[in-house]
Amino acid sequence: MILIKKPVDTRPSEITPLPVYKKRREFIKTGLGLLATAGISPAVLATASAGYGGRKLDYSRMTEYSSKEELTDYKDITEYNNFYEFGTDKYSPAKRAKTLQTSPWSVKFSGHCEKPGSLQLEDILKPHALQERIYRLRCVEGWSMVIPWIGFPLADLLKRFQPTSQAKYVEFVTLKDAKQMPGQKSGVLDWPYVEGLRIDEAMNPLSLMAVGLYGEVLPNQNGAPLRLVVPWKYGFKSIKSIVEIRFVDKQPVSSWMRTAPSEYGFYSNVNPLVDHPRWSQKRERRIGEFFKIKTRMYNGYADEVAHLYSGMDLRKNF
Numbered sequence: 001m002i003l004i005k006k007p008v009d010t011r012p013s014e015i016t017p018l019p020v021y022k023k024r025r026e027f028i029k030t031g032l033g034l035l036a037t038a039g040i041s042p043a044v045l046a047t048a049s050a051g052y053g054g055r056k057l058d059y060s061r062m063t064e065y066s067s068k069e070e071l072t073d074y075k076d077i078t079e080y081n082n083f084y085e086f087g088t089d090k091y092s093p094a095k096r097a098k099t100l101q102t103s104p105w106s107v108k109f110s111g112h113c114e115k116p117g118s119l120q121l122e123d124i125l126k127p128h129a130l131q132e133r134i135y136r137l138r139c140v141e142g143w144s145m146v147i148p149w150i151g152f153p154l155a156d157l158l159k160r161f162q163p164t165s166q167a168k169y170v171e172f173v174t175l176k177d178a179k180q181m182p183g184q185k186s187g188v189l190d191w192p193y194v195e196g197l198r199i200d201e202a203m204n205p206l207s208l209m210a211v212g213l214y215g216e217v218l219p220n221q222n223g224a225p226l227r228l229v230v231p232w233k234y235g236f237k238s239i240k241s242i243v244e245i246r247f248v249d250k251q252p253v254s255s256w257m258r259t260a261p262s263e264y265g266f267y268s269n270v271n272p273l274v275d276h277p278r279w280s281q282k283r284e285r286r287i288g289e290f291f292k293i294k295t296r297m298y299n300g301y302a303d304e305v306a307h308l309y310s311g312m313d314l315r316k317n318f
Contacts, residue, residue: 054216054217054219055216055217056215056216056217057130057150057211057212057215057216057217058130059130059131059132059150059212059215061131061132062131062132062133062134063131063132063133065133065135065205065206065304066132066133066134066135067134067135067136067146067300068134069134069136069146070146071134071146071147071148072145072146072147072286072287072288073288074214076145076287076288077145077147077213077214077222078094078219078221078222079091079094079221080287081093081094081221081222082139082235082236083097083183083221083222083223083240084183084186084188084189084193085174085175085181085183085184085191085193085240085241086181086182086183086221087182087183088183088186088188092183093220093221094219094221096182096183097219097220097221098220099179099180099181099182100175100180100181100220100224100241101180102220102224102225102241103121103225104120104121105120105121105225105226105243106118106119106120106121106243107119107121107124107226107242107243107244107245108243108244108245109161109244109245109246109247110244110245110246110247111167111171111246111247111248112163112164112166112167112247112248112249113161113162113163113164113167113247114161114162114163114164115160115161115162116161117161121225121226124157124226125152125211127156127160128152128156128157129152130150130151130152130211130212131150131151131152131153132148132149132150132215133148133149133150133151133208133229134146134147134148134149135147135149135208135229135231136231136299136300137229137231137235137238138234138235138270138284138295138299139234139235139236140234140235140236140264140268140276140281141279142279142280142281142283142284142285142292143284143285143286143287144284144285144286144287145286145287146286147213147214148213148214148215149208149210149212149213149229150210150211150212150213150215151208151209151210151211151212151229152208152209152211153205153207153208153209154202154203154207154208154209154228155202155203155204155205155207157209158170158202158203158245158247161247163199163247164247166247166249167199167247167248167249168198168199168248168249168250168251169196169197169198169199169247169248169249169250169251169252170196170197170198170199170202170245170246170247170248171194171195171196171245171246171247171248171252172194172195172196172197172228172239172242172244172245172246173192173193173194173239173242173243173244173245173246174192174193174194174239174240174241174242174243175192175241175243176191176192178191188259189255189256189259190255190258190259192243193239193240193255194239194252194253194254194255195228195236195237195239195252195254195255196248196251196252196254196266197230197237198251198308199247200308201230201305201308204304204305204308205304206230206231206232206301206304206305207228207229207230208228208229208230208231209226209227209228209229210223210226210227210228210229211225211226222240223238223239223240223241224240224241225241226241226242227239227240227241227242228240228242231299231301232269232270232298232299232301232302232304232305233267233268233269233270233299234268234269234270236256236264236268237254237268251266252266254266262277263276263277263278265317265318266317267309267314267317267318268318269298269305269309269314269318270295270296270297270298270299271297271298271314271318272294272295272296272297273297273314273315274314274315274318281295282294282295283295
């Protein structure tokens with residue numbers, strides 16, 4: 001479950017520095033045994049240790065999937081975003097996303113499954129122990145971040161609805177409401193935003209349903225209250241503010257495939273060997289750093305996901 005406190009206004013100068021955050025995580029990790037002996041809940045400590053100006057988020061622990069790379073600053077993560085529902089430049093979402101109402105929030109589950117229906121966000125979260133996972137997020141434009149997400153495995157959610165053998169793909173849909181999302185008044189995309197995964201991609205342990213970052217509930221501009229994180233794919237695959245999940249038998253046509261099919265394919269795996277038609281994907285710039293670094297195959301997650309694409313032509317299936 002999520003534990004929340006009232007939000008407070010925080011200036012960038014008040015944001016906890018990265019080294020302090022990392023020391024807190026180490027303190028929590030090494031002190032679990034003492035806390036258990038003392039009868040103090042680690043979740044309480046985790047909640048108390050966060051402090052970035054948003055609503056505190058209770059979570060359990062980091063997992064074996066976490067990167068050991070330096071985290072991107074909270075300010076950069078929350079103020080430099082792609083979220084076209086609030087504008088096409090990187091700074092508009094942080095300025096305009098306050099109009100999004102994230103409570104109450106429900107998600108509809110439909111298609112080839114034994115238990116279709118709709119659930120409120122709190123009912124989606126109830127069975128799941130939240131985890132902290134430090135994932136790299138690589139955007140197709142050539143920039144990347146390292147973000148401490150809070151969430152739970154997508155597979156755990158999908159299994160609750162018992163997809164049938166006809167469910168070959170999973171389709172995700174973002175909220176469509178131009179009053180709350182003023183960027184939808186433009187024709188830059190065919191709204192609502194739609195994305196999809198093959199069923200085995202969706203069930204991979206790396207695929208995460210995120211509800212927070214940096215120890216807090218997701219800010220609106222980062223996809224509140226529920227978003228997908230698929231760390232081996234380009235960032236636009238990680239759909240935000242999800243209101244519907246469908247189990248389908250045919251490959252979904254995503255929003256970017258519909259808009260620019262020659263530039264954005266269904267798989268969208270991070271692959272430095274396949275350039276975007278208008279720029280190279282061989283190198284990337286980590287936000288907050290000056291020099292570019294070499295782009296890694298599958299964003300560095302090849303050991304976990306390369307088997308999903310064995311025998312496939314990765315240039316054709318881009």
